[in-house]
Amino acid sequence: MTAQDIRRPPVHPTRLAFALVGWVLLCFAAATMGGFFPPGEWYAALKKPSWNPPGWVFGPVWTALYTMMAVAAWLVWKRGGFAAQRRPLTLFLVQLALNALWTPLFFGLHWPGAAFAEITLLWLAIAATTAAFRPVSRAAVWLLVPYLAWVSFAAGLNFTLWRLNS
């Protein structure tokens, strides 16, 4: 417990629980984009690198990543809400909107070039979010590390699929 925690009045447990549910719902709203675009014939027909993961990997990975993302945002939100954590939570929402945008660009419109440009912005937004979470909650940072790692990998895969198929 830090000096900051002592100064801050405790948040009611019910409010904490509702907030956690809220962050999970918001993150899974972004996740529904993935549900709209199951990889279809277009994706199946793409030339793929040898290290392209099998299709069944993506669902469970993203479910875990969205859950960790929601918990990370909630851990930061707990420390004084939006009023106190405006910048880190804003960056979090920016990365969430960019995350929601990638799937329709890649799997919907079949624009791997535009999707690659977009995922580099997403990577920067996640990196900025992680940096902004650092002074607030170390646990939140660790919860975002797998996400940043996966998006780095996904960006590499997006780039490779774009170059192999253009």
Added chain:
Amino acid sequence: MTAQDIRRPPVHPTRLAFALVGWVLLCFAAATMGGFFPPGEWYAALKKPSWNPPGWVFGPVWTALYTMMAVAAWLVWKRGGFAAQRRPLTLFLVQLALNALWTPLFFGLHWPGAAFAEITLLWLAIAATTAAFRPVSRAAVWLLVPYLAWVSFAAGLNFTLWRLNS
């Protein structure tokens, strides 16, 4: 009723109702971004043009626009679901993600320049969505017209606020 409707098996009313609720929830998930960023001191202190609407206008306008947007997507979805309307609905989801991104850029990070660049992409995405909805449902097009008009106005306002305050 067109020839197309006759060929298509009717969708169960319960399924139709659930789908409408789903589209409304998805659009209001994007709308929650606005809820995170009530215009605060930064916005109040900006130099504004004479034609800047009073703050209370934005909430009711956006509530109406998100509702119309959801109904428009549902009207298109009704005509064969995602399988038949993949491209118009994909464009709709792209514009929805871009819509969600604007608020944290402008009201969250206070980046009116980046927000203006982003809202021009949003405008293009809405225009493309409207064009793609046209052969599917005229009613859906009319439901998007006020949205496109408002975003045109909002883009002009965003540009003016950016130039007046930089």
